[in-house]
Amino acid sequence: MATWDPTPAGSEQPPGYDGHPPSRPENGVTNGSSQPDTAELPALTPNDVVIAVMGVTGSGKTTFISYFAPSARIGHGLESCTSTVNIHKATIGQGTVYLIDTPGFDDTHRSDTDILREVANWLNSAYKSRIKLSGIIYLHRIADNRMSGSAMKNLRMFKRLCGEEALSCVVLATTMWSMMASAEDGARRERELMTKPEFWASMVERGSKVLRQDNNAVSAMEIMRYIMAQRRKIDLDIQKEMASGKTLDETSAGREVQSGMEVMRRKHEAEMAELRQEMEEARRDHDVRAQREIASVRADLEEKLRRDREDRDKMRVTLDELRQQRAEELANERAAAHERELQLSNQMYQAQLDRERAANQANESLMEVKLQLAVKEADNIRLQREAAERRERDEGGGCVVM
Ligand SMILES: Nc1nc2c(ncn2[C@@H]2O[C@H](COP(=O)(O)OP(=O)(O)O)[C@@H](O)[C@H]2O)c(=O)[nH]1
Ligand SMILES: [Mg+2]
Incomplete structure (x- = not known):
């Protein structure tokens, strides 16, 4: 799979083109x-x-x-x-x-x-x-x-x-x-x-x-x-x-997409009218919960209608406009992917640092435990030594025969 530069060397442009070199x-x-x-x-x-x-x-x-x-x-x-x-x-x-x-x-x-x-x-x-x-x-x-x-x-x-x-x-x-x-x-x-x-x-x-x-x-x-x-x-x-100069929405395929969009737009508008009615009823009944639910559904629907309008505008493009817009879209996609890649690599770097720190912390705790054990051991030994000294004193030189 590969990217494609379709420009053939020295070919004549077919009618209907402005002769711009393709980027x-x-x-x-x-x-x-x-x-x-x-x-x-x-x-x-x-x-x-x-x-x-x-x-x-x-x-x-x-x-x-x-x-x-x-x-x-x-x-x-x-x-x-x-x-x-x-x-x-x-x-x-x-x-x-x-x-x-x-x-x-x-x-x-x-x-x-x-x-x-x-x-x-x-x-x-x-x-x-x-x-x-x-x-x-x-x-x-x-x-x-x-x-x-x-x-x-x-x-x-x-x-x-x-x-x-x-x-x-x-x-x-x-x-x-x-x-x-x-x-x-x-x-x-x-x-x-x-x-x-x-x-x-x-x-x-x-x-x-x-x-x-x-x-x-x-x-x-x-x-x-x-x-x-x-x-x-x-x-x-x-x-x-x-x-020949038609915009995308004027082509046969474009009209087919438009007619599908028109069906969806009418459906969305009918749903919106229904929601308005339901909202009025909910207000009349002072049903706050229903009003909240309807408002949420309406927000979704408004977003769909906004996208319908956006799609309609995106179809009103000539060949050159489409080429320009697609070039921008692809550049934006590439930039977004690059940005995401950077974010991920930062996340990975951070995760590595965290892991090293955690490893160090684990080492520190181990040392602490060892130190405590050593302190305890030293204490024991000190106690043993003191006991031995006491015994020595009691049993030996310390036991003065009166
Ligand atoms: N049994 C059978 N499976 C197929 C055939 N062609 C494709 N598939 C399977 O159908 C699924 C979709 O195929 P794919 O080539 O990805 O379809 P695409 O979306 O049109 O590119 C994959 O799991 C294929 O392995 C076929 O002729 N016979
Ligand atoms: Mg496929």
Whole structure:
């Protein structure tokens, strides 16, 4: 996994760009690992084969990439491990392929707006540098017996990002076949996916290929070979739309996110109206406890509404504004991580000092005990000596015969 400078040497800029030289962080590609393993990764060129891997969290994207690139790290927790766009360099046969691991639009910690901003910025940088995708692999767990809300949302987002033309370069691959009780069940679900218009039917009609990722590295290689044999290069709708001057909220994918946000905003506003009503009743009844509880729920809701507004503003950006803002966000993230690292190293240093002090204190107490023992021992010996002297005096020279 590595950071990526997508600037190809001496390439012409496509229409819609201002010709500014790209600075490093603008590509929005961050290295999720603290240890870049391919620091010498060359800048991608328009001739490179670049394939994006998409799908919800847990659909198997990183696992798929790991068959070709050891730098891909698989997350086993509930949290999304691929919370940023990551590029992996892979060698397939004689050639080099760059596989792009992308975050799903179902992240536990990040809003759809933030994810779209990151993915769009990455794709914009690639477009600007004339680096085109050779294909997109969209992974889906066949073992899920129904399409969840987030799976549906992710699929809608995917279709909007791509646009119709790019669909002929898409492979829809089903994963987790080993988790199916029977192959027939899997085949039935696959048919359902391929024939229902709200699932994959329209994509298949426009040339998307349905393949199975059912045999680890072997089927993964078949999928890669299929894409590479096509020898295609594509521009996605979002890339063309933003290059033509649209703001992110005016793009097809942006509108999809906006409509989801609009639903949430209306829900939050309805909840707020309900709370106002409940508050009035609680006041009328002089129910202080209820008033306190309602106030606390209202504060949470106000925070959600504030974030809704913030997300709406974050979508009103042109390609250049997005690039600038992402560069700032990444710089801030880096600074925050650096600050945290400093704090931790200070904490560690302090802990070391405390440990040494504790060790010294433990030594001191040991010495004290030894000293006390020695004092006691000396006392005993003194007493013994005095007793002996007494005996000597009493029994010997001290016993004067009168
Ligand atoms: N049985 C089975 N498990 C898989 C398959 N692909 C991925 N997994 C497992 O599913 C989990 C999520 O996979 P991961 O690659 O991290 O998904 P991502 O979030 O899309 O990157 C991991 O525990 C993987 O080991 C597959 O084809 N079959
Ligand atoms: Mg992943």
